[in-house]
Amino acid sequence: MTLMQKFLGATATLALSAGAALAEPALIFDLGGKFDKSFNEAAFNGAQRWAEETGESFREIELQSEAQREQALRRFAEAGSNPIIMTGFAFGDALGQVAGDYPDTDFVIIDMVVDAPNVRSVVFNEHEGSYLVGMMAAMASENDTVGFIGGMDIPLIRKFACGYAQGVKAVNPDANVVANMTGTTPAAWNDPVKGSELTKAQISQGADVVYAAAGGTGVGVLQTAADENILSIGVDSNQNYLHPGKVLTSMLKRVDNAVYQAMKDGPGMEKGFNVMGLANGGVGYAMDENNAELVNAEMQAMVDEAAAKIASGEITVHDYMSDDSCPVLSF
Amino acid sequence: MDFLALIDLSVLDSTVRLATPLLLACLAGLFSERAGIFDIGLEGKMLAAAFFSAAVAAITGSVWLGLLAGIAASLALSGLHGLASITFRGNQLISGVAINFLAAGLTVLIAQDWFSQGGRTPSLFGGGRFEGITLPFAETLRAVPFFGPLYYELISGHSILVYVAFAMVPGTWWILFRTRFGLRLRAVGENPAAVDTAGVSVVGLRFAAVGICGILCGIAGAYLATGLQAGFVKDMTAGRGFIALAALIFAKWRPWHALWATLLFGYLQAIALRPDIIEGALGFQVQVQLLDALPYILTVVILAGFVGKAIPPRAGGAPYVKER
Numbered sequence: 319m320t321l322m323q324k325f326l327g328a329t330a331t332l333a334l335s336a337g338a339a340l341a342e343p344a345l346i347f348d349l350g351g352k353f354d355k356s357f358n359e360a361a362f363n364g365a366q367r368w369a370e371e372t373g374e375s376f377r378e379i380e381l382q383s384e385a386q387r388e389q390a391l392r393r394f395a396e397a398g399s400n401p402i403i404m405t406g407f408a409f410g411d412a413l414g415q416v417a418g419d420y421p422d423t424d425f426v427i428i429d430m431v432v433d434a435p436n437v438r439s440v441v442f443n444e445h446e447g448s449y450l451v452g453m454m455a456a457m458a459s460e461n462d463t464v465g466f467i468g469g470m471d472i473p474l475i476r477k478f479a480c481g482y483a484q485g486v487k488a489v490n491p492d493a494n495v496v497a498n499m500t501g502t503t504p505a506a507w508n509d510p511v512k513g514s515e516l517t518k519a520q521i522s523q524g525a526d527v528v529y530a531a532a533g534g535t536g537v538g539v540l541q542t543a544a545d546e547n548i549l550s551i552g553v554d555s556n557q558n559y560l561h562p563g564k565v566l567t568s569m570l571k572r573v574d575n576a577v578y579q580a581m582k583d584g585p586g587m588e589k590g591f592n593v594m595g596l597a598n599g600g601v602g603y604a605m606d607e608n609n610a611e612l613v614n615a616e617m618q619a620m621v622d623e624a625a626a627k628i629a630s631g632e633i634t635v636h637d638y639m640s641d642d643s644c645p646v647l648s649f
Numbered sequence: 650m651d652f653l654a655l656i657d658l659s660v661l662d663s664t665v666r667l668a669t670p671l672l673l674a675c676l677a678g679l680f681s682e683r684a685g686i687f688d689i690g691l692e693g694k695m696l697a698a699a700f701f702s703a704a705v706a707a708i709t710g711s712v713w714l715g716l717l718a719g720i721a722a723s724l725a726l727s728g729l730h731g732l733a734s735i736t737f738r739g740n741q742l743i744s745g746v747a748i749n750f751l752a753a754g755l756t757v758l759i760a761q762d763w764f765s766q767g768g769r770t771p772s773l774f775g776g777g778r779f780e781g782i783t784l785p786f787a788e789t790l791r792a793v794p795f796f797g798p799l800y801y802e803l804i805s806g807h808s809i810l811v812y813v814a815f816a817m818v819p820g821t822w823w824i825l826f827r828t829r830f831g832l833r834l835r836a837v838g839e840n841p842a843a844v845d846t847a848g849v850s851v852v853g854l855r856f857a858a859v860g861i862c863g864i865l866c867g868i869a870g871a872y873l874a875t876g877l878q879a880g881f882v883k884d885m886t887a888g889r890g891f892i893a894l895a896a897l898i899f900a901k902w903r904p905w906h907a908l909w910a911t912l913l914f915g916y917l918q919a920i921a922l923r924p925d926i927i928e929g930a931l932g933f934q935v936q937v938q939l940l941d942a943l944p945y946i947l948t949v950v951i952l953a954g955f956v957g958k959a960i961p962p963r964a965g966g967a968p969y970v971k972e973r
Contacts, residue, residue, distance in 0.1 A: 353767020
């Protein structure tokens with residue numbers, strides 16, 4: 319019995335000291351996977367940048383199923399990781415349950431608001447960035463018809479679609495916006511075949527610029543757009559390089575900046591509501607050598623002007639999630 | 650109401666593309682189940698084939714080597730299914746489920762190890778993809794009214810695997826109903842003891858059927874990754890193996906019916922992509938979710954015996970025990 323107690327005591331001390339030593343940040347990727355060339359990959363890049371700059375390390379996990387959310391959160395919190403960063407709206411419920419049990423651990427959730435004293439909620443004004451790429455789409459379109467392909471049909475993706483449609487209408491009030499969602503289950507994030515068919519369906523309706531906000535499904539959209547010789551718009555990360563000369567631009571959502579900032583701030587960071595918009599560089603559009611020929615100076619000047627006006631509050635872009643409706647697009 | 654608007658050429662074109670993997674998987678299941686081996690591992694085999702065809706095509710630059718690799722991967726999983734359910738007389742459903750899980754996990758793991766792109770393969774280009782082939786006279790006949798555009802848009806311009814899939818329908822019918830092998834194969838699914846009494850190897854026939862199933866699933870997976878797409882993305886089969894199973898029941902385990910069933914299911918998927926056409930034709934909106942669910946609803950209706958009766962091969966699902 320005494321031997322057993324000694325063992326138990328020894329393991330407990332070991333666990334405690336290990337826990338203290340492991341006060342490193344943790345990053346949890348959503349079901350799309352770490353290398354989705356999009357949202358989660360941006361988070362990873364931010365963490366990687368922090369690790370390279372500071373020489374420290376972080377812990378990470380890629381979720382495989384819905385059931386793992388709470389488990390992963392608790393395991394990192396038990397192991398003493400701090401702060402714990404998670405990417406994705408779907409963590410909302412799990413974090414709401416877990417946060418209270420670990421008052422000394424800081425949590426950062428991206429794309430969702432969780433009201434707890436130890437949580438920083440980072441949300442992006444995707445509608446503002448989508449507005450800008452919508453303007454570019456309308457200027458690049460020759461048929462006055464542009465397309466939008468969303469992944470899973472959730473309010474967040476409708477927010478993208480709504481901002482995009484507003485940008486299109488701002489440039490060309492007569493333009494037609496064709497919007498489709500891939501599906502209503504998480505499988506909609508990983509169905510490039512359906513993404514391809516949706517793109518072809520939109521092309522037959524006259525669309526010649528297609529904006530994909532669909533995770534892995536977007537790979538199929540961009541591929542088909544390039545094959546069929548129309549333009550596409552990437553999302554979240556800079557996807558211009560995937561098909562040089564065929565991707566008009568990418569709507570950047572600087573998840574990397576949010577993750578980098580959270581890791582830099584470390585334990586004891588400022589909590590609460592954190593909005594990343596055009597004003598503070600949270601969203602934007604991508605320009606590099608791959609799309610330089612597609613975007614002329616006039617186009618860029620117009621978009622930059624609109625960006626400045628949105629940042630200063632002169633133009634307000636309607637946020638779908640504020641009232642679950644969109645003035646220019648019906649779903 | 651303008652029902653003719655529902656028959657849009659671009660929708661039919663999309664139907665052919667979406668129905669092809671379903672058709673191949675459905676015929677694969679047909680061979681296997683006609684021989685008495687239930688196979689719910691179609692999904693997993695397609696997924697494995699999709700990955701290996703894309704991976705090998707990406708490495709070698711040859712889509713034909715990719716196709717062979719895809720078929721080989723699918724055959725390997727078929728062999729596993731055969732070993733578990735024929736040789737060791739295990740439960741066929743459990744073996745099928747295991748294959749689905751195995752393929753879902755292994756493909757991502759190997760892809761990550763080989764390419765480090767997070768469970769996907771690099772994008773294929775040039776000779777690494779199946780391009781659409783233009784059939785003879787497609788350009789010249791295009792001007793002919795009605796038939797010309799139909800031939801040019803709908804029939805011509807698909808990848809070679811599409812034509813292979815459609816040719817497999819009469820092929821399957823001929824093998825199953827006009828050859829000695831086919832007769833024995835069907836018999837082994839109905840009454841294996843009788844086949845055994847006649848001195849024909851039950852195990853051999855069943856392995857042959859499972860092997861053909863593997864080859865067809867391999868072609869289906871390769872078509873997804875190298876014909877429709879330019880690379881593999883994790884879980885890219887997205888439930889097509891299960892829709893194919895539903896189509897198999899819907900078709901009551903018959904080859905020609907399988908063609909109509911998969912075309913119908915493909916059409917439902919294709920028309921779901923064009924809510925504007927549905928609204929224009931019917932005058933009201935139909936929920937996309939309803940269209941997505943229709944294949945399963947129709948299958949349940951058939952299974953419930955409302956429209957004819959779906960009777961599976963009698964010895965299906967039961968391992969054959971030679972002596973007691």
